[in-house]
Amino acid sequence: MDIAVVNSLSYEQFVEVFGNAVEKCPLVAAAVWSSRPFTSIADIDDAFGHFIDSLPDSGKEGVLRCHPDLAGRDLQSGTLTADSLAEQSQAGLTQLGVAEAERIAVLNSQYKLRFGFPFVICARMNDKTSILQQLSQRLASDHAHELTHAIGEVKRICSLRLQALVCPTHLGPAQPNHVPPRL
């Protein structure tokens, strides 16, 4: 999608296309539309990052709380967003053994109890082994560092989703949630 096309989108169209760049937070894309015109994909990506950074800590925690547990209830019940299913599948989280599934469930619960938000990691940049390893490690963080780290992961996920939506050929077959609107 050419940047001129992105800049020509109405806010309804922009939210339809980019509404899940940050998982289940269409408010973020809807806010980013205010930053048009964009000069490049990187510029759009920056606008998403700047908006997330502008949120108070409670808002950053809110962004994290809109994410599903990795290999959690939404995966089991088939209610993941298409984006998240594709990402968790690529990382091998849809094909866990019983022991691995139990281990990640226990760690997810401990993590949520400790921090009050779910463990978020850019699954496309990890596999199930490194995810389990980082989940264990990050459980030992303090709250402020972990919030910063987790928001960094949200931005990584967002960057790859934007890239897949605007330049799908760069990442192989795209897994968009939304069909681009007719223009």
Place this chain on the structure above:
Amino acid sequence: MDIAVVNSLSYEQFVEVFGNAVEKCPLVAAAVWSSRPFTSIADIDDAFGHFIDSLPDSGKEGVLRCHPDLAGRDLQSGTLTADSLAEQSQAGLTQLGVAEAERIAVLNSQYKLRFGFPFVICARMNDKTSILQQLSQRLASDHAHELTHAIGEVKRICSLRLQALVCPTHLGPAQPNHVPPRL
């Protein structure tokens, strides 16, 4: 729902119950969970209001852009949230004559073109006559005043939705989007 019950909700349960208190912005409820424990419904309501106020202008515009047009495409296609359908129905917007429907469609378009977000008004506190009147009047506002006014309407809608969720008997039959979680 007793305030002690609200305070006992996990963030997943809280977002399930209150996620649409601000239309299609579960991020707001997810952020407000950080403000527990709450002392009263008014305290929850204040937390939603304070969070919205904490957003930069682009975020406030983003909140507005997550709202549907009144008597617009989502109503016609049956894709409104249950909350919004109940509110628009109560205001008489589901039973407009052809001329009224055309008039509101034209004014909605002019409004969105002028401000970059849709016209938002607390439909439960208005009827179709006063809605059309205020839509015409607010079209003449400047951007800053209109953003403030529209966010005030978002808060009114939010307050009534919270009241209906926590104390449904105060408002007659409740129209919740979500079934309260099993506790």
